[in-house]
Amino acid sequence: MNTRRLQWLLFAWFFVFPFLPLPPYWITIGNYIGLYAIVALGLVLLTGIGGLTSFGQAAFVGLGAYTTAYLSGVLGVSPWLGLPAGLLVSGLSAALIGSVTVRLSGHFLPLATIAWGLSLYYLFGTLEFLGKYDGLSGIPPLALFGLDLSAPEAMYGLIWLCLGGCLWLVLNLLDSRSGRAIRALASGRTMPEAMGVDTAQYKILIFVLAALMASLSGWLYAHLQRSVSATPFGLNMGIEYLFMAVVGGIGQVWGAILGAAVMTGLKSQLQDWLPRLFGSQGNFELVVFGVMIVLLLLWARQGLWPWLAGAWARWQPPAPLPLAPASAPAGYAGLARRSKPAPGSLLLDVDAARKAFGGLLAVKDMSFALRAGDVVGLIGPNGAGKSTMFNLLSGVLPPSGGAIRFCGERIDGLGARRIMELGIGRSFQHVHLLAQRSVLENVALGAHRRGHAGPLAAALHLERHEEARLLHLAAEQIRRCGLAEHMYTPAGSLALGQQRIVEIARALCSDPLLLLLDEPAAGLRLQEKQALAGLIRQLKAEGMAVLLVEHDMDFVMDLTDRLVVMEFGSKLAEGLPEVVRNDAAVLAAYLGGIE
Numbered sequence: 001m002n003t004r005r006l007q008w009l010l011f012a013w014f015f016v017f018p019f020l021p022l023p024p025y026w027i028t029i030g031n032y033i034g035l036y037a038i039v040a041l042g043l044v045l046l047t048g049i050g051g052l053t054s055f056g057q058a059a060f061v062g063l064g065a066y067t068t069a070y071l072s073g074v075l076g077v078s079p080w081l082g083l084p085a086g087l088l089v090s091g092l093s094a095a096l097i098g099s100v101t102v103r104l105s106g107h108f109l110p111l112a113t114i115a116w117g118l119s120l121y122y123l124f125g126t127l128e129f130l131g132k133y134d135g136l137s138g139i140p141p142l143a144l145f146g147l148d149l150s151a152p153e154a155m156y157g158l159i160w161l162c163l164g165g166c167l168w169l170v171l172n173l174l175d176s177r178s179g180r181a182i183r184a185l186a187s188g189r190t191m192p193e194a195m196g197v198d199t200a201q202y203k204i205l206i207f208v209l210a211a212l213m214a215s216l217s218g219w220l221y222a223h224l225q226r227s228v229s230a231t232p233f234g235l236n237m238g239i240e241y242l243f244m245a246v247v248g249g250i251g252q253v254w255g256a257i258l259g260a261a262v263m264t265g266l267k268s269q270l271q272d273w274l275p276r277l278f279g280s281q282g283n284f285e286l287v288v289f290g291v292m293i294v295l296l297l298l299w300a301r302q303g304l305w306p307w308l309a310g311a312w313a314r315w316q317p318p319a320p321l322p323l324a325p326a327s328a329p330a331g332y333a334g335l336a337r338r339s340k341p342a343p344g345s346l347l348l349d350v351d352a353a354r355k356a357f358g359g360l361l362a363v364k365d366m367s368f369a370l371r372a373g374d375v376v377g378l379i380g381p382n383g384a385g386k387s388t389m390f391n392l393l394s395g396v397l398p399p400s401g402g403a404i405r406f407c408g409e410r411i412d413g414l415g416a417r418r419i420m421e422l423g424i425g426r427s428f429q430h431v432h433l434l435a436q437r438s439v440l441e442n443v444a445l446g447a448h449r450r451g452h453a454g455p456l457a458a459a460l461h462l463e464r465h466e467e468a469r470l471l472h473l474a475a476e477q478i479r480r481c482g483l484a485e486h487m488y489t490p491a492g493s494l495a496l497g498q499q500r501i502v503e504i505a506r507a508l509c510s511d512p513l514l515l516l517l518d519e520p521a522a523g524l525r526l527q528e529k530q531a532l533a534g535l536i537r538q539l540k541a542e543g544m545a546v547l548l549v550e551h552d553m554d555f556v557m558d559l560t561d562r563l564v565v566m567e568f569g570s571k572l573a574e575g576l577p578e579v580v581r582n583d584a585a586v587l588a589a590y591l592g593g594i595e
C-alpha cells in the first residue's frame with residue numbers, strides 16, 4: 001500500500017479510540033496529544049522545514065485561547081466566533097512580530113522568539129480585563145447543531161478532526177511550488193533567491209501559518225478546559241512544544257503526532273512515578289526530559305519518525321512523492337517562454353565592474369561582453385575574483401562601481417530574484433541542493449517563477465494542473481541533462497559531479513538566456529564531462545549564452561569560443577582559447593601551473 005495512504009489509515013484509527021472501553025483518563029491524554037500535535041505541526045513547518053527556530057509558540061496558543069475566552073466568556077459572543085477572531089488576532093500579531101523577527105538569523109532569531117514569548121506571557125498575566133494571573137473562567141462549551149460538545153469524547157473527535165485538517169493542508173502545501181520554496185528556506189538566502197523565491201515573504205508565511213495552528217489549538221484548549229490562565233502559555237511550554245517536534249522528528253509532518261504522544265504519555269507517567277520514587281513532590285519530569293533531549297540530540301538527532309519510517313521502508317520502499325506526469329499535461333505548451341534574442345545579439349555587457357570587500361578589491365574594473373550563443377570561459381588562479389564576478393552578475397552581491405547591462409537593461413544593484421526573472425540562471429561552486437528531496441523536486445524549484453499558484457491554492461490542492469506542468473517541465477530538463485534514471489533519487493545521495501548537473505537542470509527550468517556555471521565539470525568522470533560538453537553545445541546551438549568558471553583546462557579549451565582571464569580581480573587577458581593558451585602573461589600567472 002502507498003505509504004501516504006497507510007499513514008492516513010493509521011490516523012483514522014485514532015477516531016476509533018473513544019469508542020473503546022478505555023478509562024476516561026485515556027481520552028483526556030488523547031485530547032492533549034491532539035492539542036499539542038497541532039502546535040508541534042506548526043513548529044515542524046516553521047523550525048524543522050523552514051529552519052526558523054521558535055521558543056515562543058505557546059504565546060500564540062495563548063492568543064487563541066484568551067481571545068475566545070474573552071469573547072465567549074466575558075462578552076457572551078458565540079464560541080464559534082472566537083475561532084476566526086483568535087486566528088485573526090494571532091495571524092496579525094504573527095505577521096507583525098514575524099516581519100521583524102524573521103530578518104534575524106543564527107542564534108538571534110531563537111533569542112528574539114524567547115523575548116516576545118515572554119512579553120506575551122507577562123501581558124496575559126498583567127492585563128486586568130484578562131483576569132491577571134487568575135485568568136478567565138466560565139468559558140462556555142462548544143455545541144454544534146444542537147449537539148453538546150462538552151464531553152471529553154466529543155471534544156476528542158473535534159480536536160482530532162482539526163489535527164487531521166491541519167495535516168492535510170500542510171502535506172498538500174509541502175507537495176507544491178510553495179512547499180519547495182519553504183523547504184529551500186533552510187539552506188539560507190542565496191540559493192532560493194537565485195531560484196526566484198521571495199525568502200522574506202515565505203518566512204513570514206510559515207511564521208503566520210505556525211501561529212494560526214497554535215491559535216487553533218488555543219481555541220480548542222479554552223473550550224475543553226472552560227477556563228484559561230497564563231501559566232500554560234509561558235516559555236516552559238514553548239520549550240516543550242519544541243521538544244515534541246524534535247522528539248517526533250523535527251522535519252517530519254507525521255512526527256508531530258508521534259512527538260506529542262511520546263512527550264505527553266511520558267510526562268503523565270513520570271509525574272506519577274517520579275514523586276513516588278523520590279518520596280517528595282516536584283517537577284522531576286522536567287529534569288528527565290532535559291536529559292532525554294540531550295541524549296536524543298547526541299544519538300538520534302533526526303527524532304523518532306525517520307527511525308520508524310526507515311523500518312517501514314525496509315519492509316516496503318515508499319513510492320516517490322511527487323511524481324512527474326507520464327506525458328505532457330494539458331496546457332503545458334502554454335507555460336510562458338521568453339522570446340529568444342537574435343543569434344549574435346549583445347546579451348551581457350560588463351563595463352568596469354568592481355567589488356570591494358573593505359580594503360580588498362576582489363573585482364577591479366572588469367569589462368567584457370557576451371552575445372547570444374557565446375560560450376565564454378572565465379578562468380584564473382584561486383582567489384582571482386571569478387566567483388565574486390559571478391555573484392555580481394547574478395545579484396548575490398551589489399557591485400561597488402561600474403555598470404552591468406543585460407539585454408540593454410542595467411542590472412547592477414538589482415536583487416538576485418529580479419536578475420533571474422530577466423533571464424540569467426546559475427549554478428553554484430559549492431552545490432546548494434535540498435539533499436533529502438528528490439532530484440525532481442530540486443529541479444522543479446528552478447521553475448518557481450514559471451508558476452503562479454499561491455500557498456492557499458496549494459494547501460487546498462487546487463493547483464494540480466499547474467503543478468503537473470511544472471513537474472513535467474522539471475522532468476524534461478532532467479532527461480535533457482542525462483539524469484532520467486535518478487529522477488526520484490534523493491539529490492544528496494548522488495555523486496558530487498551529478499549534483500552539479502542537477503543544478504544545471506534546475507537553472508534550465510527558469511528558461512534562461514544566459515547560464516552562469518561555476519565549476520560545472522569539477523568531480524565529473526571523463527564520460528560525464530563529455531556528456532556535459534554535449535549539453536552545453538546543444539544550449540549554444542539553441543542560442544543560449546554560457547559563461548563558465550572552470551579549472552579543467554582541457555574541458556574549457558575544447559568548449560569555449562573565448563576566454564577571459566582574471567588575476568587579482570583584474571582582467572589579465574581575453575581572446576580565443578588557442579591565443580590565450582600561449583599568452584606569456586597568462587602562462588606566467590596561471591596556465592603555467594596547470595597540468
Ligand SMILES: Nc1ncnc2c1ncn2[C@@H]1O[C@H](COP(=O)(O)OP(=O)(O)OP(=O)(O)O)[C@@H](O)[C@H]1O
Pocket residue numbers: 357360362380381382383384385386387388389429
Ligand atoms: N564575502 C567576502 N568578504 C571578504 N572577502 C571576500 C569575500 N568573497 C571573496 N572574498 C575575497 O575576494 C577574493 C576573490 O575571491 P573569489 O572567491 O571571487 O575568487 P575565485 O577566483 O572565485 O577563487 P576560487 O577559484 O578559489 O574559487 C579573495 O581574496 C577572497 O578571499
